[in-house]
Amino acid sequence: AIQMTQSPSSLSASVGDRVTITCRASQDIRNDLGWYQQKPGKAPKLLIYAASTLQSGVPSRFSGSGSGTDFILTISSLQPEDFATYYCLQDYNYPHTFGQGTKVDTK
């Protein structure tokens, strides 16, 4: 199975900060990667698919980049509602696999 390694596992940031989260795949997955946001007690929400395509309704401060093995999720200016845990998910082959998550909390 493809291993997805996210970093950091957690970070502390302030409103207005630029935040970057990295996801590395154990093999080339082209751009078959999505990013998800999860708040406590809620289901994950799709933010980005195909590594860089913004899901409808998601604020433009979220962006994704990368292809092959290295991917980045960027929040250009962190807002209060963005404090959450973020996961990457590869769908290049089976089994689909998630990164271990990155928790973004308040500095």
Place this chain on the structure above:
Amino acid sequence: QVQLQESGPRLMKPSQTLSLTCSVSGGSIRSDIYYWTWIRQPAGKGLEWIGRIYTGGSTNYSPSLKSRVTISVDTSKNQLYLKVNSLTAADTAVYFCAAGDYVVVNGVYTYRLDVWGQGTTVIVSS
């Protein structure tokens, strides 16, 4: 867009078989658009992909669970099912059903898992 709602028992005993239902509304489970997926999340931990079914004819499972898991659909009831047998405490988790589709991005079909149920909690304890 479809909506999903999981249901099933909250408390199970070790060695029992878990049966969960995901009710689909706002669309047909028979649709050839969606791939129906189960994912779980132990308390305080990350997400684990269990498997997915395409009613056009394919089912795929995580190798770590394949021997104990069955995903199926009932098109007459518009429902998705998950069965997990030989339960242990390690199966304690919130179980989510989700629906994904393929869209064209830059001329290439690409997958997005964009509809999720709210999740149902399962506790395995003697």
